[in-house]
Amino acid sequence: MRIRCPYCGERDNGEFSYLGDAAPQRPDGLEASAQAMHDYVYLRDNPAGTIRELWYHAAGCRSWLVVTRDTRTHAIEAVEPARDVARARRSGEAA
Amino acid sequence: MSEAATTRAPSSLWRPRGAWEGVAKTGRHGAANGPAGIRLTLRENFGLATLIAADGKEADLQAALAERFGLSLPETGAAHVEGERGLIWSAPGQWLALAPSPQGLRDLPEVLRGVAAVTDQSDSRALVRISGPQARALLAKGVAVDLHPRAFGPGRAAVTSIAHIGVQLWQRDAGPTYEIAVARSFAGSFWQWLEHAAAEFGYEVEASAV
Numbered sequence: 409m410r411i412r413c414p415y416c417g418e419r420d421n422g423e424f425s426y427l428g429d430a431a432p433q434r435p436d437g438l439e440a441s442a443q444a445m446h447d448y449v450y451l452r453d454n455p456a457g458t459i460r461e462l463w464y465h466a467a468g469c470r471s472w473l474v475v476t477r478d479t480r481t482h483a484i485e486a487v488e489p490a491r492d493v494a495r496a497r498r499s500g501e502a503a
Numbered sequence: 504m505s506e507a508a509t510t511r512a513p514s515s516l517w518r519p520r521g522a523w524e525g526v527a528k529t530g531r532h533g534a535a536n537g538p539a540g541i542r543l544t545l546r547e548n549f550g551l552a553t554l555i556a557a558d559g560k561e562a563d564l565q566a567a568l569a570e571r572f573g574l575s576l577p578e579t580g581a582a583h584v585e586g587e588r589g590l591i592w593s594a595p596g597q598w599l600a601l602a603p604s605p606q607g608l609r610d611l612p613e614v615l616r617g618v619a620a621v622t623d624q625s626d627s628r629a630l631v632r633i634s635g636p637q638a639r640a641l642l643a644k645g646v647a648v649d650l651h652p653r654a655f656g657p658g659r660a661a662v663t664s665i666a667h668i669g670v671q672l673w674q675r676d677a678g679p680t681y682e683i684a685v686a687r688s689f690a691g692s693f694w695q696w697l698e699h700a701a702a703e704f705g706y707e708v709e710a711s712a713v
Contacts (some may be wrong), residue, residue: 415579415580415594415595416580416661416662416663417580417648419647419648419663420647423647423663423664467662467663467664467669468661468662468663469593469594469595469662470594471594471595489595
């Protein structure tokens with residue numbers, strides 16, 4: 409499997425390390441219920457199909473990336489810098 | 504960097520030591536028939552620093568470096584190198600500054616105060632220049648980045664790994680001549696890969712004149 413890093417171009421997946429699902433967002437620890445924290449920490453979907461997940465380009469540009477991948481075929485649909493995704497999410501919240 | 508220490512105590516056990524010392528031997532090695540296909544130039548006493556732009560300050564960094572170096576900040580995957588000076592892209596908002604000597608970068612933290620974080624790397628990376636007619640064939644054995652002229656040419660830079668060792672490489676000219684920076688503590692392991700890979704082409708190792 410190769411990942412097209414938006415900064416470095418197409419690289420072998422050995423240059424990256426995997427974190428997991430990019431969807432969970434940490435709830436506000438002081439406000440959140442125990443159930444919400446439990447969901448955030450432990451519960452993950454395991455889809456057969458498209459998933460957005462976090463990869464780190466450790467041996468390259470040291471950037472966190474959000475990779476949209478099909479778990480059945482490893483076909484990669486999109487790779488975005490994670491900071492762009494986070495900024496877009498934040499500006500969406502502000503709006 | 505440690506001039507004062509050496510002049511004060513020349514008999515001290517703690518003496519500055521080149522990154523390739525005890526690792527690389529100068530001279531002609533490998534296949535002995537015909538001219539050497541590879542030339543390895545061991546760089547010493549260069550100045551090297553990482554620059555990390557402060558949030559939203561890339562334009563200011565660009566202006567300060569243009570004034571200070573006369574070099575523009577390279578785009579993603581690019582290197583602007585002139586002689587022994589240069590700026591090399593390393594990551595989003597991050598670059599390497601290269602100078603002929605560590606002294607050449609000494610005023611950089613002051614010049615870039617508030618604009619970028621500057622960390623001296625002069626003693627923390629080992630630098631080797633790779634040239635000769637077989638340079639690309641040699642690197643093809645370890646670099647999983649396409650170095651063919653249509654994909655990678657003079658002024659291009661990449662951060663990747665060779666033999667599981669993190670490297671930063673950039674191309675100086677169409678010769679082709681490449682330069683590779685590797686963490687100094689990995690110089691020995693990296694050299695083992697390099698001499699093994701270069702052996703079939705015959706290679707010449709020389710100390711840098713600069």
